[in-house]
Amino acid sequence: MTAPLLDIRNLCIQFTTENGVVNAVKGISFSMEAGETLAIVGESGSGKSVTGLALTRLLPEPPVIYSSGEIIFGGRDVLKMSPGELRAIRGNKIAYIFQEPSTSLNPVFTIRNQIAEAIRLHRPEVKDIDREVVKYLDLVGIVDAAKRMHDYPHQLSGGMQQRVMIAMALSCEPDLLVADEPTTALDVTIQAQIIDQLKELKARTKMSIILITHNFGIISGIADKVAVMFRGKIVEYGETATVLKNPQHAYTKALIECIPQLGVRRKRLATIDHAALELLDR
Amino acid sequence: MFSYLIRRILYAVPILLGVMVLTFFLFFVVQKPETMARNVLGKRATPQTIAEYLHKRGYDKPRFINREPGQPFYDSIFFTQLQKLATFDLGVSDVTGRDLKTVFKEGAIPSLLLTLPAFFVGFIMAVGLALYLVFVRETRLDAAGALVSIALMSVPPMIYIIFGQAVIALTFNYFPAFGFELSGLTTLKFLLLPVSLIVVMGLGSDVRLYRAIFLEEIGQDYVRTAQAKGVSSTRLLLVHVLKNGMIALITLVVAHLPLLVMGSLLIENFFGIPGLGNLLVSAIQTSDFATVRASVYLGSILYLIGLAATDVCYALVDPRIRLS
Numbered sequence: 001m002t003a004p005l006l007d008i009r010n011l012c013i014q015f016t017t018e019n020g021v022v023n024a025v026k027g028i029s030f031s032m033e034a035g036e037t038l039a040i041v042g043e044s045g046s047g048k049s050v051t052g053l054a055l056t057r058l059l060p061e062p063p064v065i066y067s068s069g070e071i072i073f074g075g076r077d078v079l080k081m082s083p084g085e086l087r088a089i090r091g092n093k094i095a096y097i098f099q100e101p102s103t104s105l106n107p108v109f110t111i112r113n114q115i116a117e118a119i120r121l122h123r124p125e126v127k128d129i130d131r132e133v134v135k136y137l138d139l140v141g142i143v144d145a146a147k148r149m150h151d152y153p154h155q156l157s158g159g160m161q162q163r164v165m166i167a168m169a170l171s172c173e174p175d176l177l178v179a180d181e182p183t184t185a186l187d188v189t190i191q192a193q194i195i196d197q198l199k200e201l202k203a204r205t206k207m208s209i210i211l212i213t214h215n216f217g218i219i220s221g222i223a224d225k226v227a228v229m230f231r232g233k234i235v236e237y238g239e240t241a242t243v244l245k246n247p248q249h250a251y252t253k254a255l256i257e258c259i260p261q262l263g264v265r266r267k268r269l270a271t272i273d274h275a276a277l278e279l280l281d282r
Numbered sequence: 283m284f285s286y287l288i289r290r291i292l293y294a295v296p297i298l299l300g301v302m303v304l305t306f307f308l309f310f311v312v313q314k315p316e317t318m319a320r321n322v323l324g325k326r327a328t329p330q331t332i333a334e335y336l337h338k339r340g341y342d343k344p345r346f347i348n349r350e351p352g353q354p355f356y357d358s359i360f361f362t363q364l365q366k367l368a369t370f371d372l373g374v375s376d377v378t379g380r381d382l383k384t385v386f387k388e389g390a391i392p393s394l395l396l397t398l399p400a401f402f403v404g405f406i407m408a409v410g411l412a413l414y415l416v417f418v419r420e421t422r423l424d425a426a427g428a429l430v431s432i433a434l435m436s437v438p439p440m441i442y443i444i445f446g447q448a449v450i451a452l453t454f455n456y457f458p459a460f461g462f463e464l465s466g467l468t469t470l471k472f473l474l475l476p477v478s479l480i481v482v483m484g485l486g487s488d489v490r491l492y493r494a495i496f497l498e499e500i501g502q503d504y505v506r507t508a509q510a511k512g513v514s515s516t517r518l519l520l521v522h523v524l525k526n527g528m529i530a531l532i533t534l535v536v537a538h539l540p541l542l543v544m545g546s547l548l549i550e551n552f553f554g555i556p557g558l559g560n561l562l563v564s565a566i567q568t569s570d571f572a573t574v575r576a577s578v579y580l581g582s583i584l585y586l587i588g589l590a591a592t593d594v595c596y597a598l599v600d601p602r603i604r605l606s
Contacts, residue, residue: 090512103503108525118511152601
């Protein structure tokens with residue numbers, strides 16, 4: 001058996017604040033094979049985004065402290081890398097898509113320039129950058145890419161902006177794509193399009209994907225495995241189908257209960273009794 | 283863009299009209315022409331010399347509307363002044379009798395020689411230092427930068443001028459302490475000290491302000507996206523943050539650019555530079571109200587030009603803004 005693409009062991013992340021130290025991630029471990037798709041599901045503040053950003057140390061240090069653990073990516077510990085080595089991984093090996101495409105793109109540069117910047121950084125062998133930009137914009141379904149690439153972000157709709165983000169992430173052919181709540185800021189029909197887009201890309205390339213979301217509803221067709229995070233810990237981990245069908249942890253059960261279903265009459269959505277769950281974890 | 287500028291010029295007309303009316307009230311209603319004449323001619327002036335002085339300048343006409351039978355109603359101080367300013371006829375000085383257009387043309391050159399270099403050096407230094415402080419943010423160096431900036435801001439301008447003249451110019455004799463000459467390298471010798479003083483006086487507050495603007499940009503989502511692409515911190519600051527921060531900086535800076543012609547009141551007066559700032563101060567001291575009025579009027583025109591230029595620059599830097 002070959003070494004896993006990503007292996008996280010006992011990762012702890014702390015934030016130093018004026019009111020003392022906050023433990024955001026409390027000793028999580030998981031590993032991913034190349035080509036695998038993992039969904040990290042949890043509510044706001046559960047530590048899922050922090051985990052995603054930690055993979056290339058994108059969190060500002062200070063206030064963030066990686067107090068213990070290892071993030072082994074491609075055989076090397078990310079937490080021990082120099083700034084230069086980190087930059088060589090960012091975008092090149094591990095690429096990101098963020099939640100809010102309208103603010104995540106730089107408003108004063110054309111989308112061509114923003115994608116070209118990534119290509120120039122990591123693929124110096126590419127001569128015809130424009131052709132490469134068009135290729136990736138085509139790939140994510142931007143119509144008339146050769147013309148649209150000279151647009152500024154504000155000239156595109158939210159869904160198009162997110163496609164540009166995906167094109168930018170793909171443009172350096174990363175081994176791992178971290179999609180941090182990629183559909184949260186979009187309306188429902190666009191959400192479905194973006195998830196379909198990710199599914200299609202997953203089928204076409206052999207890229208691994210980490211899909212970070214609070215929405216159990218979107219993961220079923222795309223994620224091979226799911227990790228449920230609650231208060232900085234992974235409380236449940238397993239094959240997606242198994243977890244969805246037969247959740248073990250009370251928190252997972254409550255989250256799945258919350259998925260609204262068309263045609264099903266319900267009086268109230270289940271609330272999550274945090275105090276009871278805290279006790280359960282002791 | 284063109285139609286926008288035309289509209290902008292049309293908007294300026296009522297504003298300038300307001301400036302004219304306001305200056306008229308200040309100079310001819312609040313302060314009566316007789317009082318002014320007495321100030322200029324001295325205490326021993328006879329009623330006759332005063333009447334002559336006023337008549338020569340047309341200040342003895344009715345103030346607003348001429349009700350004298352047989353004379354046109356607009357033959358009054360108000361309408362004559364209005365007509366003169368509207369046709370850019372600045373008239374002559376109330377004290378020296380010199381043509382004000384020539385006086386202003388002569389004064390603009392020393393003023394610009396002083397304020398233009400001071401502005402550009404100051405702006406580039408402040409932006410550079412602010413970016414550097416953002417680069418080393420939340421370190422001891424950043425704290426030291428804040429301390430020095432606040433110290434620079436806290437010293438009153440007079441102290442800088444006195445220090446410059448007494449210590450650098452007189453004690454060490456590096457520069458002349460006073461005077462001006464418009465001839466090549468000699469000019470440079472006279473300007474170096476006052477220009478440096480203007481730069482130092484403004485540096486502290488500018489660095490603080492620009493640093494705050496850049497710090498706000500560095501917290502934006504697009505910065506994280508660029509980092510996630512693997513962009514280096516230098517490029518992040520000099521390309522991504524600087525271009526976005528410039529949008530905010532332009533509002534602060536461009537509006538004041540045309541006003542540089544008006545010079546610096548304090549520095550010109552202290553260093554004896556015959557610019558427009560000096561002109562205004564001595565005009566106030568000698569009750570030369572024709573000159574003061576012309577200064578106020580020119581200043582407001584220049585400010586309006588600055589505001590229009592700000593909007594144009596906005597559209598050039600920020601693709602989200604279109605002038606229409």
